[in-house]
Amino acid sequence: MAIIIAEHLTKVYPVAIKAPGLRGTLSHLFKRQYRQVEAVKDVSFEIQPGEMVGFLGPNGAGKTTTLKMLTGLIHPSSGTLQVADALPFRRERAFLEKITLVMGQKQQLLWDLPALDSLRINAAVYGIDDREFQRRVGELTDMLSLADKLTQPVRKLSLGERMKAELLAALLHQPKVLFLDEPTLGLDVNAQVSVREFLHSYNQHFDATILLTSHYMADITALCDRVLLIHQGQLIYDGALDALLDRFAPYRQVQLELERPVLAADLARYGEVKSLVGREVHLIIHREELTRSISALLSALPVLDLTITDPPIEEIIGRVFSDGVVL
Amino acid sequence: MRQIIHKSRIFLSVYYAYMVEYRAELILWVLANSFPIIMMGIWTEAAEGGTFSLSALEFARYFICVFFIRQLTIVWVVWEFEREVVEGRLSPRLLQPIDPVWHHVASHITERFARMPFTLLLLVLFFILYPQAAWLPSFSGMILAIATIILAFILRFLIQYTFALCAFWTERATALEQVWFLFYLFLSGMIAPLNVFPEGVREVLVWTPFPYLIYFPASLLVGLPVNIGQGIGVMLGWTVLFWAVNRWLWRRGLKHYSGMGA
Numbered sequence: 001m002a003i004i005i006a007e008h009l010t011k012v013y014p015v016a017i018k019a020p021g022l023r024g025t026l027s028h029l030f031k032r033q034y035r036q037v038e039a040v041k042d043v044s045f046e047i048q049p050g051e052m053v054g055f056l057g058p059n060g061a062g063k064t065t066t067l068k069m070l071t072g073l074i075h076p077s078s079g080t081l082q083v084a085d086a087l088p089f090r091r092e093r094a095f096l097e098k099i100t101l102v103m104g105q106k107q108q109l110l111w112d113l114p115a116l117d118s119l120r121i122n123a124a125v126y127g128i129d130d131r132e133f134q135r136r137v138g139e140l141t142d143m144l145s146l147a148d149k150l151t152q153p154v155r156k157l158s159l160g161e162r163m164k165a166e167l168l169a170a171l172l173h174q175p176k177v178l179f180l181d182e183p184t185l186g187l188d189v190n191a192q193v194s195v196r197e198f199l200h201s202y203n204q205h206f207d208a209t210i211l212l213t214s215h216y217m218a219d220i221t222a223l224c225d226r227v228l229l230i231h232q233g234q235l236i237y238d239g240a241l242d243a244l245l246d247r248f249a250p251y252r253q254v255q256l257e258l259e260r261p262v263l264a265a266d267l268a269r270y271g272e273v274k275s276l277v278g279r280e281v282h283l284i285i286h287r288e289e290l291t292r293s294i295s296a297l298l299s300a301l302p303v304l305d306l307t308i309t310d311p312p313i314e315e316i317i318g319r320v321f322s323d324g325v326v327l
Numbered sequence: 328m329r330q331i332i333h334k335s336r337i338f339l340s341v342y343y344a345y346m347v348e349y350r351a352e353l354i355l356w357v358l359a360n361s362f363p364i365i366m367m368g369i370w371t372e373a374a375e376g377g378t379f380s381l382s383a384l385e386f387a388r389y390f391i392c393v394f395f396i397r398q399l400t401i402v403w404v405v406w407e408f409e410r411e412v413v414e415g416r417l418s419p420r421l422l423q424p425i426d427p428v429w430h431h432v433a434s435h436i437t438e439r440f441a442r443m444p445f446t447l448l449l450l451v452l453f454f455i456l457y458p459q460a461a462w463l464p465s466f467s468g469m470i471l472a473i474a475t476i477i478l479a480f481i482l483r484f485l486i487q488y489t490f491a492l493c494a495f496w497t498e499r500a501t502a503l504e505q506v507w508f509l510f511y512l513f514l515s516g517m518i519a520p521l522n523v524f525p526e527g528v529r530e531v532l533v534w535t536p537f538p539y540l541i542y543f544p545a546s547l548l549v550g551l552p553v554n555i556g557q558g559i560g561v562m563l564g565w566t567v568l569f570w571a572v573n574r575w576l577w578r579r580g581l582k583h584y585s586g587m588g589a
């Protein structure tokens with residue numbers, strides 16, 4: 001049985017509108033006018049226990065609103081919702097003990113104290129006894145490679161260490177369902193990789209269900225087989241990540257540094273030339289052509305350096321939209 | 328019950344550590360609240376020149392009590408709560424199986440203990456400089472004063488937390504507190520004991536919460552005559568009233584908060 005069931009979820013917000021200028025300000029002061037904004041429209045999906053699902057969409061698409069409905073922070077305007085056998089908006093103790101929400105930039109730990117102190121508070125809140133607390137902290141510290149960091153004041157930690165400590169605090173009660181909103185935002189590549197590895201092992205170890213939003217494609221490709229794509233409040237894709245990439249991002253970005261400048265016409269035979277500045281080249285190459293094109297290019301051109309990257313998620317979503325809705 | 332004691336112990340010990348981190352600021356906060364000492368200077372001077380219902384010595388004792396009571400009943404929950412709502416930091420707290428107010432309660436209680444050494448130091452200094460003002464309150468006066476100071480803190484916390492809940496709607500709940508503070512400043516006995524107020528004003532004031540936040544416990548300590556039964560009754564009445572309004576606003580506020588996007 002699914003651990004998350006959302007049916008026809010809709011969320012409408014009133015947003016105050018104000019005309020510019022003094023007149024607008026005065027009328028705003030005395031008589032506010034509101035416009036109804038549909039942040040989430042008729043979204044339905046199910047997630048099975050133990051699944052790791054990527055939740056993608058551009059800024060303002062409705063990801064965070066959906067996560068807040070799933071955790072019970074906000075009421076859906078219509079539709080039904082069941083998470084871990086409970087109605088989230090009731091926020092009953094049994095439900096709260098089974099879930100967690102991590103919002104990338106929202107600080108939970110007490111800034112001037114060592115993280116261990118904040119963890120003790122969490123342990124008290126969730127009724128975890130001392131021995132069990134020590135065991136869990138030890139286990140999670142190992143998984144996150146955070147040894148000796150927990151006794152330093154939080155403000156002295158690097159951004160990556162702080163994010164890991166936040167994760168530790170959010171997972172101390174061993175939730176079965178994790179809602180993660182941009183858990184790697186602002187982290188350097190190494191820290192991103194270690195957070196990703198941790199989430200993967202947490203999922204394996206505790207058979208936890210994870211719904212994760214991220215702007216970094218690498219987070220999603222490393223962790224999620226399945227993705228939900230949301231745009232302007234509507235769910236436009238629910239399925240395997242590979243199928244989405246094949247369909248909407250069947251190309252790779254190739255960056256070259258050459259020994260000497262080459263004519264654009266000579267580069268065009270290997271792929272679409274996106275930019276050519278001096279000895280720096282940016283090519284777009286179809287995935288199926290990638291191996292062939294790269295080996296041809298390496299043998300024909302004086303290449304000093306070569307990097308292959310995925311197109312940014314925003315670009316893929318942009319493409320999904322220029323190609324029309326897919327569901 | 329054991330769970331509750333365990334939880335309180337952890338909350339208090341962690342928040343005490345947190346408050347001690349700010350010891351330098353604590354000294355400044357103690358000094359910043361030395362307004363009653365200034366008032367003491369003005370009133371003792373005035374009492375020596377004119378006829379008031381209190382002597383210069385009684386004014387001195389009264390205002391040193393005001394200083395002490397202010398140190399023990401300082402509340403700032405409205406600023407913290409407003410920031411939590413505006414910055415969205417309340418949301419993660421709402422996902423924990425405990426009312427977020429306990430974090431504020433713990434930080435307020437422990438701050439009193441962290442501040443206490445500096446407050447006591449200033450008191451000792453005061454009595455060294457002004458030994459004739461020293462006195463020993465009666466035992467019953469002391470017990471009653473301690474009880475009413477605790478009650479005054481609870482009432483003041485509740486009132487300010489009730490204003491704080493307006494942050495769900497206005498995002499500027501502190502403005503309410505500032506208006507309230509103006510009344511508190513004049514009517515609580517902070518700038519003058521109620522004894523020097525006109526009779527008619529006094530009769531109205533004893534039914535408001537203001538004099539019980541400072542004047543009432545201070546009078547008990549100094550030994551000024553007060554109606555103890557009425558005082559405690561009015562304090563409890565306002566506490567119950569603000570408690571009811573507070574809980575009602577909390578439920579309505581949460582509904583509104585979740586409706587507007589948390």
